[in-house]
Each structure stands twice: as C-alpha cells, then as structure tokens.
Amino acid sequence: MCGIIAILRRPATRIVPSSDEVLAVVATGVDRLHDVLGNSPVILSDTTLLDAAASFEDADLLLSGAPGLLALMRDPDLAGRIEAILADVSPLVCRIESALEDQDGTAADMEEANAALVRLRDAVWAVKRDRLDTRDGVASLSTSGTPSDAGLVVLLSVQQALSAIDRLEVRGRDSAGLQVTVWNHGIDSDDPSLNARLHDPLHRSGSVRLLDFDGVTGGALAFVVKEAAEIGELGDNTAALRSALADDDLLLRALSAPTVEGSVLGHTRWASVGLISEPNAHPVDSMRADGLAEPLVTAVQNGDVDNHTDLVVTEDLSVAPEITTDAKVVPALCAAQLAAGHERLEAFRRTVSAFEGSLAIGAVTGDAPDRLLLALRGSGQGLYVGLAEDAFVVASEPYGVVELTADFVRMDGETPADPDDPGASRGQIVELDGALAGTLQGISRRSYDGRDLPVGDKDVARAEITTRDIDRGDYAHFLLKEISESPASVRATLRGRLVGP
Template structure:
C-alpha cells in the first residue's frame, strides 16, 4: 500500500540535490505498491521543509520544491524533477549529516490532495513530521482529545493525529521535566502507547536534528545499513556488517517499507519486528523493544534498554527491479516464469535411481510432516491470487494426503470466527508475507493451537517469522501489482508439499514419480505456452472493446478460471467472472448470447468429457466461445470449427493450471495495454495490502 522511505547520511558529505534525488528514486522504487500522492521532508537552512504532490495536481504554492508528473494515457507515474529556479533552497549545499523522509500514499482516509499527502505535520513549524503505512483505528478518539487540547487539524487523514500526539507528548514532558531532556525514542514510544491499528512510522523533528526514529506494528519496515571504513589503499570504502553498530563510523542508513528501494544501495538489512523502535542518532543504531501491554499501564515515559539483532542479506539483485528489454514489469514477470519455476524447484526434487525412488525434500517442513499427516484437516487460508493458487493445488493434496482439505478466505474466516482446532494444520499463503487479513487469521489460528505453515515469497516477512514452519517460494522479486510468477510458483510449492506429505504411501508411488517427472519438465512447457503471446495479443484486439468476459473451469481448472478473470479485472479494468462450469445451469446460463465472449478451459483431465458437454450447451445457445484445450484436441472440443481455439501443452493434470494460466495472463496484459491503462499500477489497487 503506502510506501515509506528515509535516508540519513552520517559523516558522509552529500549535496542537497543528491539527497533529494535519492529520496525521489526511493519513491520511484515504491510506486508499484500503489500510489496517488507523494511527499518528502528535508532540511532547509532554517529547519525541516515539507513538499507534497498529488497525481493530477501541483504542489501548493508555499512548497519550496516543484514536482512534475510524467503523464500516461490514464495513470501517471512518479517522476518528480527539481527546478532550482522554483525554490530558494541552495541545491548545491553540502551536509555531512542530514535526515530526510519520503512517502507515496495509497488513499484510505481522505481524497488524494496536497493536504492529505504525507509527511503529516504537528502544525506550524513542523515540530514533528511523520510518514505512515497502515491504518490507525482509534484516530477519531485521539483526534477529539487533541482538539480539546487546542490542536487544529488540516487534513482528512488518520495519520495527522500521530505528529500532533508527538508534539503533545513532547510539550507535556518538557513542562514536567524542565531542563531534563526527553529523548526522541521516548516520545515515539509514548505515542505508540496510545495508537491502535497497523502501522509502520518514521519520525523526524527539528527538536532532534539529524535523528530519525522508526517503529512498526503489523506493517513491513526494513533498515538498510551501509558503513564506511578507512582503507590504507583506497581511502574510504563501504564494508559489510554483521550487526547494527553504535560506533559513530561514517555511514548511510535507509528505512524502507520494501526491499526494492534498498537493494541498489545496500544488501545489509535489518527486518524490523513488530513493536520494535529503531533510533538513528550520531551514527549509532539503537533498537528498543516496546512492550505494548506493559506500557499501557505505565504512567511515566518508559526508559528501555537497547537490544541487539543481526543484520541479514537481501536475496535479490538490482537487475530484478529493472524492466530490462520489456516494456512493463508485468510483461517481464510473465516471461520470467520458466526461470522462477526452475528456481522454486531447485534442490527440492530428488531424481532417484534404481535403488531409490524419486522424491521431494522440503527442509522447512521435514520436521513437521508427521504432524501434518495426522491432522484432522488441512486448512488453506489466503486472499485473492494466493487463495486461487491454493484452490488449484487442493485436489492433488487431498489425493495424496488422504486428509480433508478446506479453503478459507482470510477475511471471511475472521468475520465468522470459524472453528480452528489444535488438531488442524493451517496453511497461510501470501506472496508478500504481509497481507493484513492473512496475518490476523494467522494470529487467530495460533491462539487456537493449530500447526501453522507459511508459504510466502518473502524471506523475513511477518508470515515467515510467525508460522511454525513453511516453504519459501523463491519466485524472485515481483514488482507488478498483478501477481503472475508468484502464482505459478505457489502452485508448484503446494504440489511439492502434497508429494512430501504423501511420501509414506506405497500405493501412490507411481503417481508421485509421474508428477515429479512433470515438475522437471514444467519450465520447458511454460516456455512453450509463452509462444502464444502473439496469438493472445490478436485475441485481445478482438476483445478490447467488450464490457464483460466469462471464464468457465472445473476440477483443477476452476481456480484457473477464477485467477484468469481476476487478472483481467485487476489490470484491464474489464468486468470478468470466473465460474465453476458445474454451476452453469444454476444462473450463469441466462447470460449466454451471441455477443458475450466466454472462455472455456477444457484441457485433458478427468473433467474433460464434462467440459465437452458444457461447450455443446453453450454452442447450442449461440454462445461466443473461446476454448482452451490441449494440443491436438481442437476437433474434440469444437468439431464444427465455430469456436476460437487456444491450444496449450499437455502436462500432468495437477500441474495443468500452471500451463493454462499463462495464456490468460498474456491476454490480461495485452488487453490492458490496448485499452490504454497502466499495467503495473492498476487503478485503486496496491501490491501488498497491509491494512484492513
């Protein structure tokens, strides 16, 4: 959702222009998360300066910097430019120490506008400035209290209560303690004590020049560290660290809600955990642990000691956040799927020989397989695309494990407070590992004693840290909002999970080995499916002016119909609906006529003859049919030649959803481009939905 970014240089001289460009570039790396306005705060010669921009709007006249947006046909991309003639700031001024914060906003409270953009301020003088990702659920109560204490509010955001609360805390502490100075981290901890909801926050204040304080609960936040040391041969050089330091060495420090904005600067990061407060001051990095329950009952400003945690390495490369030769990230990621699948399976498939059967090794699950096999049921929990991936894998898992498998949308499970038992295995699927409803469902399942398994693409994410065990997808960085390669990798991981769980059953050995053979060859089959790119572009040209599109699937490919329709809906902004073909007669058939385009997925599996019947019934009602079938089966699904046929490679039935979704991803991509929309930043959508 919102993107937050901050930069602090300590004893590393940087010009103001460099600092601004670095902050702007950080925001560019975060815009894919969803963005409708943006803002930054840096120091002028007299103190902090705020500047904001809204898509389609210019900043207020008082802003010392001017942003200009690069216009697209329907959406805009973040492309600010610094104009020296529009500001009285000296862009060549050099700072050996400077702290700046930046933000891209995905509106939740208040329309996109300069006054609602972040950073949000405590008021005149910008005594406290805050950037925020998340939602403060008790902001109305806090706002009423602060108004009674004389504060005036200028925005419609929930965030504005945070800097004003910080000023209230600071003024009160200063009045009570006199000359004794309250620390910046103490102010922030006192603010946290009053906040409810999910948030990641970065604070800046002229009362604490060249300091930054960050904290989080429920929203992702990383600290990047780049430290300089003296080298007798080369003068000064950056080096890797094992721990955040308090040694005052020259360094550059970065906060970001996403690793994409850090990787070009440093790979040494600290994944900040919930209720941690990170204070950057005088080149030192202090980490404080905030005990929420204890602090709620504490009358005084808490004084906490520092804790130490190790830095970790980002498992991504700069090239992954660049488009390369592709026009859009979504296009790039669709075409990266053969390699992402290969990476997902690397080291996990055991070839076997004459004395040993083929098998699967999932290190993150091996110590828990016996418990999973003895579960009363396996519950898959996710949202959106991740839910669809689990739905695609469910039949195979049921087949091999013999354990009942149920599906839950995370938000619905929470709304119902559905039963979760200690005899259950709950599997949480999320590309980002930070999806709010899925995290809340994880907390709910943990409280009910279930074994919790995580399947995520993000090492160090909240789901990866909070589950008992799990599997990392290894699909690589995914920038486009519409998930593509993570979806297919999720299906493959869950197929491997089914193979590992069913590994103790002799009767299914031949079936398991057939699927393992299919997994080995799957990247080649996906590469073959990608050759349909031009064909899907031609189909998109025929459909680009349509208002609606239906997709029918059943068995393994019901999930394909749902996911294909979701992709068209997400990025092409066309009404599309995935329908279980077995339910066709129970309502959907009334929509069929010669104008409405309908895609029927009818590749060879146990439901093939039933799909043939569906095609016949739709054809009898003059349906405008597009049929996806296995290579060589065109005459079987459309003997009269009246249908448009898309032929795809045939693989093992449980892996067919990986193949079948590829043409639909390509169709969604080309529809979006032809309709003039922004593929990588769909309207009203965000990459990682980290709030409710």
C-alpha cells in the same frame, strides 16, 4: 498499502576513488570474461567467471555512496568511459551462455556456473543502473544550480529516495511526498524567498518549515514536495517530485553551502482514510489549525490509526478541515507530548502507544533532523533499517533498501518483549542517530512499553534480491517485465538439465 522511505547520512569515511582506479577494476572484469572464452570448451569448474563477477562487484563498491558519486561528478567523462568498457559485457555473456549450453557437465558444475552468471549480471546491472544512472539522476536535480560536494551528497539521498519510491509504488501510488531537511545551509532566516514559503497551514508542495536546530532558529530547513492524482501511471509521481525539486532555487542555494548536510523522509500512498490531495499526502506536519505554536514534528505512516477521530477530540488536536488523513494525528500528538515536557523519544513512544491499529511510522522532530524515529506494531506492516556505507536507509519493504545495501535490521511489530504482558510490550520503537549512520551503534531500539532491546550482529539479515530482480526498468508495468523476462528465466533454469536424443 503504502510505502515509506527515509535516508539518513553522515559525512563519508572513505576517500573518493580516482578515475584510473575505477576503470582498471571494470576493465579487469571484462578481461576475465575473455579469459573464460579462451578455454575451449568452457571449463565449468573454472573460477574465472567468479573472478569476473567479483571485479564488477568491486567496481560497484567503488562507485557506491558519496565517494562513488563524487568520482563520477568530478570527472564528466568517467561514466561514458565505463559504459564503453561495459559495452563488451553483454555479447561476451551471451557467448558464454551459448558455450555452456553446448557442453555436458555435472549438475553441480552447471549450478555453480549459473550462480556465477547471476552474480555477474547483478554486479554489472548495479554498476550501470544503480551507480551510473544515479549519477544522471543527481545531475538532473541540479541543472539550475551549482551544489557543493556536500550538496551533491544530499542530492544523492534525494535521488535514491525517489528511486525507492518508484519501486514502492507497486504498493500504492495515488499520491507521494518527499521532505528534504538541510542544515549548515547558509540561508538567512529573514530571507524573503524563504519567508514567503513558511506559512502554509496545509503543508502542501513547496512548503518550507523553519527548524530550531542546534540552538539556532532556522538552523535547519525542511522542504516538502508532494503530488496527488487519482489517475496516472507508475513513475508519474516521482517525475513530478523530481521536477519540483530541480526547480527549487531556494533549495539549490542551500545545497551550495560547503558543509551542508541533509536527511530525507518520503512516502507513497494508497489512500484508505482521507481524500487524495496534497494536504493529505505524506509527510504531514504538526502545525495546528488554530495557530497555537507547538514543536515541529513531521511524519509518514503506513496502515490506519483506527482511533484517530477520538484522539483529535480527547487530545485537543486542532486539525484543518482540508486535512482528512488519519496520519495527521501522528505529528500532532507527538508535538503535544513534546510541549508537555517529555523528551523526544519518550514523547514519540507515548504517541505511538496511544494508537489502535496495525501501523508503521517514521517521524522527525524539528530539534533533531539528524535523527529518525520509527515505530512498528501489528501484522501486515514492515520496516527495514538498511546498513549502507555511512548511511541508514529505511523502507517498508526490503526492495526499498537494496539499491544502497543488502544488509538490514528488520523491525518486529508482533513479538512481545514480555510474554506475560503482550498487550503493552508488543511492537518496537527505533531511533537512528545520523552521526553513526550505517552502523549498529547508531540504532537504539526499545519496546512499546519502554524496555531496551539491544541490537547486535544476530539482528542483521541479508537480502536475497537485488535491484535487477525488482526494478521495473524501462517497462511500463511490473507484469510486462515478468512476462518479457520469463523465457530467459526458464532457459537459465533448464540449462544443463535437458538431455538430447
């Protein structure tokens, strides 16, 4: 199995919170925990514990998204001050748990108390690991440059994509790649340091592609970093990608532009077709081996295109011999459809409809880096469109989206739009509009045979997991995490259910 991640963001619609506002909310949560312990014995039916959880959830919301990141970056002391306040939380929670275990109560009251504790732990984890650690991750990506506020927001998407790849690696990790596309970047298309990186036909790590966006040649730049290794540990790939991005002076120059924007498309791979190599790592692009010019398309893919060898021949797709992954046919065929005169969404629909096999695909065309194309067909694959604050986050598993949002639209690759014509109408195609990122209005959905499938509130589901449930944390492997945390889980499950002699 493989993993797909993509993040498409628009400028923030919320103002940056002040440090005092954030600190006050965090401190209120700690005060409520002290209030819980002020009752002797602890009153199980009291709502104070829920109030504490709600305060930390409010802090998480304040620190989320672009406004939260900028609050943390503009005040270098804010993260440390938050951590100092949160230092009291763990011992307070331990005292509350001990107090709960020492008293009698109804099963219903105990369940409510346990649920409140879970909410509390989830919220505190989110503040510390999803917000403060994200700030540190963004800072580590910009050590050799000075990004503008807008550039920091692009790096926020990069950091969150790397974090998602870390979680998705449980599905496959022999290679990984990330494409960072930026526009309003201020880099001249004749810049020597840019031109030196434009012509790698194998699209290896460090390659840059020039996009004709907004009517301007070079109006957008697509930077790609990749890592491929047969042997390694979880986290090695993202560490390599992070290092390559942090050392990319050209990218950091682009991110210093005051109005720069960007999107991210990434993948973690478990090779089933093709060697483990940088040319085979996704994203792959549409550049032809014979040098003929065609529109630029880049793509990532989960699953196998069973008829890819036939398509290379019948569609005259010129593929370099070093590229042996079946995923190459996705951007190559889509580029051919664009060159034939089809508009973007129709070209993509014709492309994915030609494939045999169970597939999940994400793609970006060079003329519209502020849009994302998705396709899902068959069983065994998944794509989830997360509705975050001013952002879409797309992942092949729900745990790829939950750092940004609990709300998502699940694509359906199996139910036919027309039961009388299941072969042609099975599968869904989605186009995401970055100008409306994070909203249902920004999602355009249709079936594989081109029927419109409107998206509404009924399509929105809510994740029942949080990053605390699925994050590997400081453990080397997920199994070690499960083993280490199991005693506490059993204890929490049995709390209030055992009666002494």
